[in-house]
Amino acid sequence: MTVKAKVGVIGVSIMPRVMDDRRSLEELLFEVTRQALHNAGLTIEDIDGIVVAGNDQYDGRAISVMAASGSVGGVDRDILSTPSAGEHAFVMGALRVASGLYRTQLVVAWSPTEVGSMSEAQRLAADPYFHRRLPLDELSTHALQASAMLAAVPGLEAMAEKIVAKNRGNGAHAYPDLASGELAVAPQRWPLPAGMAMAPVAGAVALVLASPDYVSEHSSDVAWISGMGWATEPGFLGDRDLAQAPALQAAAEQAYKAAEITDPGTSFEVAELSDATPFQELLAYEALGLAPRATWSERVADGSFGANGKLPVNLSGGSLTLNPVFCTGLIRIAEVAQQVLGRAGAHQKAGVRTGLAHAASGPAMQYQTVVVLRRGEQGAAS
Amino acid sequence: MELLKRQETWNITYTHALGETASWFFVQLRDHAKLYGKRDAKSGRVLVPPRAFSDQTLEPTTDWVEVGPGGKIETFSIVYEEFNGLPPPPYAFGYVQLDNADTAIGGFFKGVDLTDPKAASEKLRIGTRVVTKFAEKRTGDVLDFWFEPV
Numbered sequence: 295m296t297v298k299a300k301v302g303v304i305g306v307s308i309m310p311r312v313m314d315d316r317r318s319l320e321e322l323l324f325e326v327t328r329q330a331l332h333n334a335g336l337t338i339e340d341i342d343g344i345v346v347a348g349n350d351q352y353d354g355r356a357i358s359v360m361a362a363s364g365s366v367g368g369v370d371r372d373i374l375s376t377p378s379a380g381e382h383a384f385v386m387g388a389l390r391v392a393s394g395l396y397r398t399q400l401v402v403a404w405s406p407t408e409v410g411s412m413s414e415a416q417r418l419a420a421d422p423y424f425h426r427r428l429p430l431d432e433l434s435t436h437a438l439q440a441s442a443m444l445a446a447v448p449g450l451e452a453m454a455e456k457i458v459a460k461n462r463g464n465g466a467h468a469y470p471d472l473a474s475g476e477l478a479v480a481p482q483r484w485p486l487p488a489g490m491a492m493a494p495v496a497g498a499v500a501l502v503l504a505s506p507d508y509v510s511e512h513s514s515d516v517a518w519i520s521g522m523g524w525a526t527e528p529g530f531l532g533d534r535d536l537a538q539a540p541a542l543q544a545a546a547e548q549a550y551k552a553a554e555i556t557d558p559g560t561s562f563e564v565a566e567l568s569d570a571t572p573f574q575e576l577l578a579y580e581a582l583g584l585a586p587r588a589t590w591s592e593r594v595a596d597g598s599f600g601a602n603g604k605l606p607v608n609l610s611g612g613s614l615t616l617n618p619v620f621c622t623g624l625i626r627i628a629e630v631a632q633q634v635l636g637r638a639g640a641h642q643k644a645g646v647r648t649g650l651a652h653a654a655s656g657p658a659m660q661y662q663t664v665v666v667l668r669r670g671e672q673g674a675a676s
Numbered sequence: 677m678e679l680l681k682r683q684e685t686w687n688i689t690y691t692h693a694l695g696e697t698a699s700w701f702f703v704q705l706r707d708h709a710k711l712y713g714k715r716d717a718k719s720g721r722v723l724v725p726p727r728a729f730s731d732q733t734l735e736p737t738t739d740w741v742e743v744g745p746g747g748k749i750e751t752f753s754i755v756y757e758e759f760n761g762l763p764p765p766p767y768a769f770g771y772v773q774l775d776n777a778d779t780a781i782g783g784f785f786k787g788v789d790l791t792d793p794k795a796a797s798e799k800l801r802i803g804t805r806v807v808t809k810f811a812e813k814r815t816g817d818v819l820d821f822w823f824e825p826v
Contacts, residue, residue: 315679354684414760422692424725427818428769428782429759437753438770445751445802484754484768484793528731532724532771532780536751 296551301391302509302516302670303631305334305502310616310625311472312496319353319406322498323365327402330500333637335514341502342396343372347383347403349620351415354408366402366500380405380499380624381524381653381663387503388519397508404498405620412494412619419657421529432570432619433491435531435657437483440573442536444485447587450573453594457572458490458614460600465611467601468641473615491571497618499625509670517634520648521555521666523548531657542581542652542662550583553666558583562666563646564633565605566626568654569612578652579607582664609633609641623653627665634667697728700740706816711808713743713777721778744774745808747823752785752800754793766790772806772823783808787824799825 307329312322331337344366348358355361359375362368376382380403387399409415413431420430428434444450465473482488509516523545527534546558555561565584569575576594579585584605585593593599599607608614610629613622630649632638646669653663694702697714704710713724714737721730722741729736752770768788771780786809788799806823814820 315681413757417759422690423694423698424818425782427761428784429755429757429762430782431759434753434755434769438751441753441770441802442751482756484756484797530725530779532750532773532782533731 296548300506301388301519302504302506302514303501303519303635303667304504304509304514304516305330305332305336306628306631306635306637307333307500308625308628308632309498310469310495310610310618312498313472319404319408320361320365322496323362323402323404326404326498326500327366327400330400330402330502334502334504335512336398336502338367340398341367341371341400342398343387343390344368344374344400344402345383345387345390346373346375346401347377347380347620347624348375349377349405351418352406352409352412352620362402362404366400379653379655379661379663380621381627381655382661384501384624384627384665385522385524385663387501388522391503391505394505397505399503400500401503401624402498402500403621403624405494405496405618405622407494407496425530430531430657432657433483433486436491436571436574437486438531439536439658440485440571443573443577446537447590449591450576453576453590454490454572456594457569457575461569461572461575461608461612461614464601464609464641465615468610468639469616470640473611486571492614492617494617494619497616497621497625499621499628501624501628501631515635516670517631517649517667518670519665520668521549521551521553522664523552524661524663526662527660529660534658536658537577539577539581539659539662542578542654542659542664545662545664546582549664549666553668555666558650559585559605562605562648562650564609564630564643565607565650565652566610566612566629567607567652568623568626568659569608569614570617570622570654570659572614574654574659575607575612577659578654582650582652606643609638609643620655623655623663626653627651630665630667634669695728697726697737701726702816705820706814709810709814710742711744711774711781711821712740713774715739715741722776723779724774724777724781741776743777746826747772747774747777747806747808749800749802749804749806749823750780751802752797754790754796766793768796768800770800774808783818784822785824786822
C-alpha cells in the first residue's frame with residue numbers, strides 16, 4: 295500500500311516534560327491545544343476535525359477521549375480517538391485530510407504519570423490467558439529485545455553506551471531546563487544497565503494538519519507529509535524475532551515509496567528515531583535503511599548520527615532524555631516537523647529540507663510508523 | 677498556592693472466558709503435566725501458546741501437537757522490580773521454543789543462582805537447552821510450569 299497523501303503540518307506544540315502539578319490533565323490538554331493552534335496561526339473555529347490518542351490505563355479514566363474532548367475543542371465537533379499509539383492519531387488525521395473531506399485536523403496525544411505503577415498499568419496490555427502472569431511491562435519487553443540483539447550482534451554494549459551519551463548530550467542542549475535534575479533512572483532489567491532507559495515523565499503534544507488548499511489560501515509555512523507508512527508485529531512476543539524489525543521495514547518501504555526515496559542513507563538532513571533503549575535506535579538504523587548492522591560499530595564510532603554528523607539522529611535527545619511514554623512516538627514526528635518548519639529552537643539544524651520520523655509503540659516496538667516530511671515554501675506544494 | 681491531589685484505588689474483578697483452545701491446553705497442563713501446541717495447517721507451523729486460529733494466515737488451526745518438555749531459550753531478562761502477584765525479585769523470565777514448536781512461550785526460569793547477574797546471564801544464554809519442570813500441585817495456569825537449564 296502506498297499512501298500519496300498531500301497533507302501539511304502547519305502547527306506544532308511539544309511539551310516533552312511537565313514538571314509541576316499546576317494543571318490537571320484536562321487543563322494540560324487545553325494548554326497544548328491552544329499552543330498548537332497559536333503556532334499554526336488559526337483558532338479552533340478553523341479546525342474541521344480532531345483525532346486524539348490516550349491510554350486509559352495511564353489516564354485513570356475509562357475512554358479517555360470523554361475527558362479530553364472538552365479540552366481540545368471536541369464539543370459539538372468531529373472528534374475520533376485511538377488507544378493504540380499517539381502516532382496512529384497522526385496517521386488518522388493525515389488520512390482524513392487526504393480524503394478531501396477535511397481541510398484541517400488537530401491531532402493530540404498525552405501521557406500522564408498519575409498511575410501508582412506504570413508497570414502494572416502496562417501489564418494490562420498482555421493477554422489474560424498466557425502472558426498476564428508474567429512481569430510483562432514495556433521495560434521488560436525492551437529488555438527481552440536487548441537480550442535478543444546482544445546475542446545477535448557482538449560488541450553491542452559499547453555501541454549502546456555511545457548512543458545513550460549522544461542522545462543525552464543532544465537532550466541537554468535541546469531542553470536544558472527539562473533534561474536536568476532529578477530525572478529518575480528506570481528500574482533495572484537485565485541486560486539493561488542502569489541508565490539505559492528512562493523512567494516515565496508526563497508530557498503532551500499537538501499538531502495541526504492542513505490541506506494544500508488551506509495552506510495556499512493562508513500562506514502557511516508548511517512541512518508536507520511526503521510519505522507515511524505503518525505496520526504492526528504479532529501480539530505474542532514469542533512469535534517474533536526480537537532482533538529484527540520486519541514491521542518497521544514494511545512501514546519504511548511504504549513511506550519511502552510514496553516519498554520517492556530510493557537512498558534513505560543520503561535523503562534526510564535530520565531524523566528522530568524511537569529510542570526507548572539504545573538497542574532500539576540501532577535496530578531502527580537497519581530497518582530504515584540508514585545502516586545495516588554490519589556497519590553499526592563504524593557508524594556509531596565515526597559520529598555519522600551525531601549532532602554534527604552526516605545525519606543527526608535525535609537532536610531533541612529522544613526518549614533516552616525525556617520519556618513521556620504514550621506520546622513519545624508522536625513527539626518524534628512533531629520534532630521532525632519543527633525541524634522542517636525551522637521552528638525547533640535551540641536544537642534547530644540549519645537548512646533542513648527533508649526529515650525522517652520513526653515512531654514505535656507497544657511491547658518491544660510492536661507498532662511501527664514512519665513519516666517523511668519535506669519543507670514547502672509559503673503556500674507552495676513541493 | 678496549595679495544590680491538592682486526589683488518590684483513587686479501583687479494585688474491579690474480571691472473569692475472562694478462556695475458550696475451548698486455551699481451556700484444553702490448561703486442562704492437559706493441570707491434569708497430565710503436558711504442554712501442547714496447535715498446528716496452522718496452511719503454514720505447517722505449530723503455535724505455542726496454542727490458539728484457535730493463526731494470526732498470520734487467518735485460518736483456523738487444526739491438530740494438537742505435544743511440545744517439549746525440552747526446548748531452547750529464545751530470550752530472557754532478570755527482573756529487579758516488584759510486581760503484583762509475582763514472587764519477590766530478583767527472578768528470571770523469558771521465552772522458550774519448546775521441541776516440536778515453531779513459536780516460543782513465556783515462562784519463568786529457575787535453578788539458576790541470580791546473585792551475580794553476569795554469571796546468571798551466561799547460564800541463561802540464548803540458545804541454551806532447557807527442560808520444562810512442572811509443579812506438583814497444578815491449577816491450570818502459566819505458573820504450573822517453569823524452565824531449568826539442562
